[in-house]
Amino acid sequence: MSGWKSLLLRIGEKSPDYGTSSDFKEHIETCFGVLRRELEHSAHDVLQFLLQCAEQLPHKIPLYGTVIGLLNLEDEDFIRKIVEDTQSNFQDALDTGNCNKIRILMRFLTAMMCSKVLHPSSLVIVFETLLSSAATTVDEEKGNPSWQSRADFYITCILSCLPWGGAELIEQVPEEIERVMVGVEAYLSIRKHVSDTGLSFFEDDDDSAKNPLIRGFLTSMGFLEDLWDRIQVLSKNGWKLDSVPRPHLSFEAQLVNGNITYGKQKHDAESIYPQRIRRLNIFPANKTEDMQPMDRFIVEEYLLDVLFFLNGCRKECTSYMAGLPVPFRYEYLMAETIFSQLLLLPQPPFRPTYYTLVIMDLCKALPGAFPGVVAGAVRALFEKIADLDMECRTRLILWFSHHLSNFQFIWPWEEWAYVLDLPKWAPQRVFVQEVLEREVRLSYWEKVEAGNKSFLKMLIIWNESIESAPGLEELLPPKGHQTSNSVLKKAGKEMSHMHFQLPSETWMMGYRLLSNLAIVRWVFSPENIEQFHISDRSWEILRNANVVSAEEAAATAKAELVAAESKLSLMDGEPVLGGLLARALDEFEILFISLYKNFLNVLMERLPDASKVVTLQGLKSIHADSMSVDLEESSAMEVDDENGRSKSQLNGARTSNAYNVGEKEQWCMSTLGYLKAFSRQYASEVNMILQWLYMASHGGSWMQRFITENVHPLIRKTIYCGLRRSIDGL
Structure with a gap:
């Protein structure tokens, strides 16, 4: 038998092929090194033998999965063929009812998911397909209840994969795997429980039933329910097992870093070939x-x-x-x-x-x-503003403010007067507040150059517009930033004074008198942190300050990256960063690391425990039951008038008396929204930094903090979502 085949067969064993070492990590590294060279002239043989080993030595599947994950860093086409063949074999096993092959191949797919070869969502799709088939089978109206044994087997296969990959699934796709678990529980509740006493180890008679040991066997639950209970216990114990080797954890950084180049290529491709439109369905279907x-x-x-x-x-x-x-x-x-x-x-x-x-x-x-x-x-x-992405919300505010300024600030503000009854952190109230603040700015500056007379006229128009809902004056900026009837009389004399009313921070940053790091520190100062959910001011300043410098730095850095890639040298098989690239990293990297660290610190202090909340919906619903909500609405659809207003809107009515999200939860949701927006806005720059770090084996601790440490899943998910990367790796 050739050397590479012997290495695959004996991996994880004490054998001459691996010398005296019994360390899984060393075995995997040795096997990977040999196979990597063998792929050049025997790729087909390696593929077939590797799949054969995985199917016939299933207790070594975690080791084979890790080897495949490392090979994926070298030859994606080869691994793509492994995945395709595995999927084909799996389908054949399903078609022919080869139970052992189904079970083993599902474990193999799970191991490849752990090694970053398969996306977790792909595995969940397999689970949900089998789950759907099982649920249909036991449905007496739509299915064939006589096939419950097959349905039970499918559920068993799903549950039996979790000891090998449950930890990764819960961490990377918590909502999706939770959906699977709920489906399994629902299946268990509808399946028929049939006791086959003919197959019992003990006779079921009165005397034997008195024996405590025998009674325990006779009254024990079925195998499937028992497995479900064991999975529940395993979940509560953090998916920690001594009997399942997890060698991929020793190569976590490599396996994750290997996705970086692919992630950057994917991001670049999406930038070159963007989706032309994402339909925004604003109006009811009857309009079109x-x-x-x-x-x-x-x-x-x-x-x-x-x-x-x-x-x-x-x-x-x-x-x-x-x-x-x-x-x-x-x-x-x-x-x-x-x-x-x-x-x-x-x-x-x-x-x-x-x-x-x-x-x-x-x-x-x-x-x-x-x-x-x-x-x-x-x-x-406006009605959906609480669910609108933070970046979209900001754009809508800016557009609406500019739009109104071109139509004499006219809007039926009385329709939105009810926001004064909402908590100060309610998104609808914050939206109105932000629009009004920008209207004040625009009323100051729009006609300044036209002279005092035109400017005074503009102020009067603005004042008359807001008079329709006088209570909303409460949402205007503090004195010194707003205009009331008594400023109107002095407006002509105060033109030069108003020129300097813009916040000094913005002015200083516009002239580059403050560094970007100083701006980040200011944004995350205690007094600003407390305003994250009720004002966009600090975020606006951060956006305006960073966007120019980031674009300039990115343009320079891209050129330097190309030059630096050709100057990388190798030391002990690892790339070492050239001097040119090292200089390019400094300020750019420090800025983004500072930004992410600040986000991380303030969010970790305020987010609920991860065991209680892992989704935004869960965060929203914490106070849902404790706060009153007025659900008294017309049961029939109200006819819109010609301007798109419903009768309730025309009367200044609202759909609810309260906003049922607590202030702390809203702060977390808003801050997570800004974190996602900034990650998305600077995805190209962050991708570049990640590529630098990978090339240089530099800065790993920063990456590891988001990948392997105990970071709240909502933070990790938000960052990955913003960077448009799969959650299984930056």
């Missing part, structure tokens, strides 16, 4: 119900093409958008398409100002139709 599904697609195509090709020609753009060659009305779809672009993540195709101008021009070109549609869109988005 006369339109065929394909007509909707075609109109979207028309609108997107016009927006793209006529982005520098406002009049032509407006004219073509308003006059598409279609025989039906499409104002609602046009609004949804434009807003979908304005709010598109990670960024819109053009600057948000472009879409502001398009909406403004369409309102003027179609005065009898489009303004009411836009107003309806604002109201609909």
Whole structure:
């Protein structure tokens, strides 16, 4: 037998092939080194023998899974073939009812998931497919209850995988695996419990039943229920087992780092080939119900093409958008398409100002139709503001403020007067507050250059607009940043004074008098931390301060990265960073590490224990039962008026009397939202840093903190989501 086959067969054993060592890590490294060289001329043989070993020596599957994970760093095509063959073999086993093969291959898939070869969600899909089949089987109306044995076997296979990969699944896809567990529990509740006394080890008679030992056997639960109980105990014990080797943990950093280049390539590809539109369904279906599904697609195509090709020609753009060659009305779809672009993540195709101008021009070109549609869109988005992504919320605030400033600040503010009854941290109240603050800024600056007379007129218009809901003055900025009737009289004399009312921090940062690190420290100062959920001010300053410097640094660093990659030297088989790249890392890396560390510290102090809350929905619902919610609403749909307002809105009514999320929970949700937004905004830069760190074997402790240490799952999930990476590795 050739040497590499013997190494695969004897891995993990005390044998001459591995000298005197009995260390799993050394065995895996030795086997990996030999196989890596063998792949150059015997890839097919290696693949077939490796799969054969995994199927016929299943107690070594964790070791084989780790070897495959390391080979994945060297030859992705080879590993892709292993996965494809495994999936094909698994399907064949299902089709032929080969129970042993089904069970073993599911364990093998689990081991490859632990070694970062398979995404955890892929394994969950396998679980849910078997779970669905099992549930259908025991359904007396839709299934075939006589096949319950097969259904029980599928559930057993799912549960039997968890000792080998439950810890990773719970950490990386907690919501998905929780869904599986709930499904298993539901299955156990509906399956028939049949006692087959003919197969009992003991006779079931009165005398034998008196024996405590025998009675225990006679009354014990079935095998499936027993396995379920054992899984529950294992889960409570943190999935710690002595009998299941976990060699992949010794290679965790390598296996995770191996995904970095792939992750960067994926991110770069998505930047080059972005999804053109993500549909934002703002209005009820009846607004476009006369339109065929394909007509909707075609109109979207028309609108997107016009927006793209006529982005520098406002009049032509407006004219073509308003006059598409279609025989039906499409104002609602046009609004949804434009807003979908304005709010598109990670960024819109053009600057948000472009879409502001398009909406403004369409309102003027179609005065009898489009303004009411836009107003309806604002109201609909306002109702959903608590669930809107933080970046989208910020864009909506900025757009709405600019839009109103171009239409004399006119808006029926009385509709939103009820936000004063909501807690100061309620997203709807914060939205109104942020819009009003920006309106004040715009009313100061919009007409400054036109002279005192025009400026005074603008202030009067603004004042009259807000008078429809005088209570909202409470949400205006503090004195010194707002305009009341008594400033109006002095406005003409105070023009020069107002020029310096902008926050000094913003001015200093605009002129680069404060460093980025100083800005980060200021944002995370105690007084600002307490405002994270009720004001966007500090985040706005951080965004404005960092965006220019980050873009400049990224452009320089990309060029330096290309040059540095050719200058890397090897020491003990590991890459060593060249001097050029080391210089490029310093300020850039420190800035982002400082930002993430600050986020991490403040969130870890305030988030509920991870054992109680692992999802945003769980965070939201902590106070759901303890706070009153007025559910008295009309059971029938209310007819909208021509401007998209319902009768309840026209009367200044609201759908609820309270916001049922506590202040601490809202602070956590808002801060997590900003963390995701910043991760997404600077994903390219962070990806670059991660690639540098991997190339240089440098800064691993920072990465490890988010990957292997006891970081709250909500933080980790938020960062991965923002970076648009799978949760199984940065």
